[in-house]
Amino acid sequence: EAQVTQNPRYLITVTGKKLTVTCSQNMNHEYMSWYRQDPGLGLRQIYYSMNVEVTDKGDVPEGYKVSRKEKRNFPLILESPSPNQTSLYFCASSLEGLSTEAFFGQGTRLTVV
Amino acid sequence: AQKVTQAQTEISVVEKEDVTLDCVYETRDTTYYLFWYKQPPSGELVFLIRRNSFDEQNEISGRYSWNFQKSTSSFNFTITASQVVDSAVYFCALSEASGTYKYIFGTGTRLKVLA
Numbered sequence: 001e002a003q004v005t006q007n008p009r010y011l012i013t014v015t016g017k018k019l020t021v022t023c024s025q026n027m028n029h030e031y032m033s034w035y036r037q038d039p040g041l042g043l044r045q046i047y048y049s050m051n052v053e054v055t056d057k058g059d060v061p062e063g064y065k066v067s068r069k070e071k072r073n074f075p076l077i078l079e080s081p082s083p084n085q086t087s088l089y090f091c092a093s094s095l096e097g098l099s100t101e102a103f104f105g106q107g108t109r110l111t112v113v
Numbered sequence: 114a115q116k117v118t119q120a121q122t123e124i125s126v127v128e129k130e131d132v133t134l135d136c137v138y139e140t141r142d143t144t145y146y147l148f149w150y151k152q153p154p155s156g157e158l159v160f161l162i163r164r165n166s167f168d169e170q171n172e173i174s175g176r177y178s179w180n181f182q183k184s185t186s187s188f189n190f191t192i193t194a195s196q197v198v199d200s201a202v203y204f205c206a207l208s209e210a211s212g213t214y215k216y217i218f219g220t221g222t223r224l225k226v227l228a
Contacts, residue, residue: 033215042117042204042218050214058215090158092216098208099146099165102216104158 002027006091006105021076021108023091031094032074036087081112115140117207119219127227134190134222136205144210147188152202195226
């Protein structure tokens with residue numbers, strides 16, 4: 001089954017404790033990205049990747065890192081999480097860049113206390 | 114600048130009523146793509162439809178229909194004979210063929226269908 005898998009689904013952590021949210025897709029998509037969803041703001045892009053070893057900042061990259069060492073994986077790293085990073089996070093991938101629809105993971109609800 | 118506006122924050126209807134969700138977009142690209150996604154209470158994002166800027170044909174899929182009008186930069190979504198299962202947040206999104214490497218989302222419209 002074609003899918004984008006994120007883990008964990010839910011996470012509560014403390015300020016400053018490094019964490020990684022994993023994202024994996026099994027569709028051989030080149031384009032992958034991370035979004036955060038906040039009430040009243042819709043989804044905003046954090047980082048994106050056009051291919052292996054090619055990543056770039058989105059609209060709200062501060063406090064986040066990503067890597068793309070393999071085509072299927074695109075982890076999101078929060079080196080020192082802060083309460084303003086409490087949000088719902090989505091990983092997405094698409095087949096032909098942005099001309100086709102994005103497939104989204106199930107979402108990761110992160111709470112930083 | 115690129116932008117997607119969903120002016121309706123929340124809509125409530127009674128089951129079997131028709132409802133239209135509005136989406137207005139801004140882009141300077143001549144080639145672009147428009148999408149609708151559904152986010153049910155369980156939280157996942159479900160793809161509903163994609164349209165490219167050269168295809169202004171309206172589309173119908175069961176109770177769902179979409180009206181794309183370049184003249185007014187709108188891509189509206191109508192649910193006919195709404196059902197409780199249609200209750201969700203609906204997002205309209207835009208992507209461009211050049212420049213920005215992202216899907217630009219509206220802020221979403223929360224639809225509540227009351228039994």
